[in-house]
Amino acid sequence: MDTKISLVERGALQKVGSVFVEAFGHTPALLIADGNTLRAGGFETVRSLEMANVEVQQYCFPALPQPYADEHSIALVHQLLQQENRIAVVLGSGTLNDMVKRASYELDRPYMVVATAPSVDGYTSYGAAVSVGGFKQTLPCSAPLVVLADTDVLSDAPPAMIASGFGDCMAKYTAGMDWILADLLGVQPIRTDVWDMVQIPLRKVYAQHQRIAHRESQAVGLLFDALSASGFAMQVMHDSRPASGAEHLISHIWEMEHLEKDGVPVSHGFKVAVGTLAVTRLYHALCSLDVSACVGRPMESWEEREASIRAFFADPLVAEQTLVIAKSKFLEGKALEDRRRALLALLPELQDRIAAQLPAYHQLEEAMQLVHCPIRPQEVNATMEDLKRAVTGAQMIRNRYTVLDLYYELGLFDLALQLL
Structure with missing residues (x-):
């Protein structure tokens, strides 16, 4: 793993300087923050670095509009x-971290992140979620050499950022279920060690959701640890599969479309939260759905599929990139019929795994609501039609097998949209 030092504790800001020197010696530092994160911990971070005889320059993005x-x-x-x-030394959370992560990678330099909110799992992951030419991509880059988080700062973060992290954490339930599905199909086997890195902390966080809702320092620290563990799992796998499934693809569509509420981009975790509940609903529906009629059900041709993708993505460049991905996973003829039979054969086992992996829909919904996560598309300034559109696009954009591909390959995607 790239990350060699991870310090999450109360009062950790006072150790920024000593930890920096341990990792990088007395190399000069560039502190990158925005107006909000600078207020949250800028003074203490700079003071700690200077007390450790580290020369510091600062660059501060404005608080508004938020950095993108x-x-x-x-x-x-x-x-x-x-x-x-x-x-x-980036002082911030998801967006700032992604920018610094990629820029440091381009220069072949390590970097350090001082987290200000338990808002995402991307702190410790390889790759940065970046919009390039309007197309949301995960660009390759190294994870931070050092991650430091002060639990007092984390618990004092805006409630929406804690809720965003909780939503991103709960997404590991559906991401895990998508991985189980891919494993059962023989598409991508589960690595048990990596699975445990994500799924064990996830369940601890879910059990502590009431304390997280009350912003108790120890519980919020537990949330950050779980998010970090997801990033570590992605480092080990060199793949985001352990932490990202259909719910993240739904979020990616909204990110590509620059979904905003009150003039501010909707957070990644909030979009993922709505996506997680939608995917949970689709999985639970499989436990009572009669899908046997799918055998022999007509499927759109590749020409029809291509037309659908071009109609969905107005930007020709984005459409072309999507077509390459969609073509790589498009099944027809005997390959499609074989896949349908395989899905029907594994359905009983899949239903058992759904019951074991996913919380009951309304229990998950209540936990999210208590921590102030959005649970309806309207809460992220989207309509139900917007959600259906995002689900439609989500099935197109990545070569990663998810429940959306299951419904599509069974010829039941229209039904999936009705079930949302």
Whole structure:
């Protein structure tokens, strides 16, 4: 793993300097923050670095409009780092971390993240979720060498950011179920060690959701640990499969469409939360759905599929990128009939695994609501039609087998949209 030091404890901000020196010596640092994160921990971070005899420069993005992880912001950070031989210390959460992560990777430099909120699992993952030419991608890059989080700062984060992290954490239930499905089909086997890294902390967080809702420091720290563990699992796998399934693909569509509420981008965790409940509903529906009629059910031709994708994505470049992915997983003729028979054969076992893996829908919904996660598309400024559209696009954009592919290959995708 790239991450060699992970410190999550009360008062950790006071140790930023000593931990930096342990990892990087007395190399000069470039602190990258925004107006909000600088207020949350900028003074303590700079003071700790200076007390450790680390020379610090600062660059602060404005609090509003919020920084956006795209090729332009990455180029700016790249330029700042390139000017001098400095190590980036990013003070922030998902977006800032992704920008610094990618820019540092381009310069072949390690970096350090000082987390300000338990809002995402991307702190410790390989790759950065970045919009390039309007197309949401996970660009390759190294994980941080050092992750540090002060649980007092984490628990004092805006409630929406804690809720966002909780939503991203609960997504591991459906991501795990998608991995089980892929494993049963022989598409992508489960690695038990990596599975445990994600799924064991997930269940601890779910059990502590009431304490997280009350922003108790220890419980919020547990949430951050679980999110970090997901990132570590992705480092081990060199793949986001352990932490990302159909619910994240739904979020990616909304991110590509720049979903906003009150003029501010909807957080990743909030979009994922709505996606998680939608996917949970689709999985539970499989436990009572008669899908036997799918045998012999007509499937759209590749020409029809291509037309659907071009109609969905207005940007020709995005459409072309999506077509390559969609073609790689498109089944027809005997291959499709074989897949349908395989899905029908494994359905009884799949139903048992669904019952064991996923919480009851209303219990998960209640836990999310208690922690102030959105549970309806309207809460993220989307309609039910917007959700159906996002689910439709989500099935197109990645070569990763999920429940959306199951419904599509059975010829039941229209039914899936009705079940949402």
